[in-house]
Amino acid sequence: MVTAKKIPERVIFPKGEKIAGEKIANGHFTGSVWLHVLVPDDSTFHCPAFNVTFEPCARNNWHKHPGGQILLVTGGKGYYQEAGRNAQVIREGDVVMIHPCVKHWHGAAPDHWLSHIAISTNVQRGEAAWLEPVPDEEYRAIRSGE
Amino acid sequence: MVTAKKIPERVIFPKGEKIAGEKIANGHFTGSVWLHVLVPDDSTFHCPAFNVTFEPCARNNWHKHPGGQILLVTGGKGYYQEAGRNAQVIREGDVVMIHPCVKHWHGAAPDHWLSHIAISTNVQRGEAAWLEPVPDEEYRAIRSGE
Numbered sequence: 203m204v205t206a207k208k209i210p211e212r213v214i215f216p217k218g219e220k221i222a223g224e225k226i227a228n229g230h231f232t233g234s235v236w237l238h239v240l241v242p243d244d245s246t247f248h249c250p251a252f253n254v255t256f257e258p259c260a261r262n263n264w265h266k267h268p269g270g271q272i273l274l275v276t277g278g279k280g281y282y283q284e285a286g287r288n289a290q291v292i293r294e295g296d297v298v299m300i301h302p303c304v305k306h307w308h309g310a311a312p313d314h315w316l317s318h319i320a321i322s323t324n325v326q327r328g329e330a331a332w333l334e335p336v337p338d339e340e341y342r343a344i345r346s347g348e
Numbered sequence: 349m350v351t352a353k354k355i356p357e358r359v360i361f362p363k364g365e366k367i368a369g370e371k372i373a374n375g376h377f378t379g380s381v382w383l384h385v386l387v388p389d390d391s392t393f394h395c396p397a398f399n400v401t402f403e404p405c406a407r408n409n410w411h412k413h414p415g416g417q418i419l420l421v422t423g424g425k426g427y428y429q430e431a432g433r434n435a436q437v438i439r440e441g442d443v444v445m446i447h448p449c450v451k452h453w454h455g456a457a458p459d460h461w462l463s464h465i466a467i468s469t470n471v472q473r474g475e476a477a478w479l480e481p482v483p484d485e486e487y488r489a490i491r492s493g494e
């Protein structure tokens with residue numbers, strides 16, 4: 203039986219390696235997150251793309267992309283929030299266009315995993331700036347409207 | 349019952365509008381093809397992305413992208429061929445990195461639909477150059493190796 207809690211091995215694209223969780227902590231995530239490189243960052247395409255999978259409750263810290271980022275949601279249910287706005291529910295089939303330098307975070311809902319493709323845009327403008335985590339009490343207070 | 353011949357209404361992302369087929373002929377395709385804009389071509393992200401769905405046997409003409417293109421195959425089975433090389437089978441989960449100015453075509457296999465996300469890279473280098481169709485006799489002669 204498949205339940206909402208089960209993390210899929212792939213949603214079309216491989217789940218990849220665990221980049222955060224109980225065994226690995228790089229400081230940019232809360233909970234377990236897996237990453238598979240679809241397109242490497244190179245000097246031909248300038249279009250790095252990743253498949254990212256979050257376990258329920260997992261999310262990244264607040265951060266900013268100098269060149270922006272595009273999320274193509276491939277499975278599950280999660281949240282996207284920009285600073286100063288309410289969190290939005292995101293689901294399979296949604297496209298999120300994150301403008302350059304907008305402070306934001308994204309991750310899974312409390313009772314669902316989330317998979318999305320993340321495409322880095324205008325990569326010549328530099329790396330993401332990582333900021334503070336989303337505290338548990340703020341995450342738990344999100345009302346998804348459903 | 350779902351069969352290989354049935355064209356899905358969506359593979360995660362919407363199928364979109366028919367851009368080629370019996371009712372519309374823009375000269376760049378053989379057979380019926382549907383397109384949904386995931387990310388428009390704009391001056392903020394510079395990263396247009398499309399969901400493209402081909403019926404069995406449908407394919408685009410030979411063409412070249414001055415800035416290259418990336419295909420993320422989301423469903424079905426098809427072919428990708430570069431000029432001077434054998435056609436390669438592409439399937440769900442495959443990533444195709446099409447280098448700038450390489451003459452190529454892509455489309456569905458004879459007995460399967462194909463859906464892929466197409467991301468245009470280095471868009472400042474200009475529009476695709478469209479060339480001749482892939483003749484039926486050449487398409488039918490492809491040996492998929494399976």
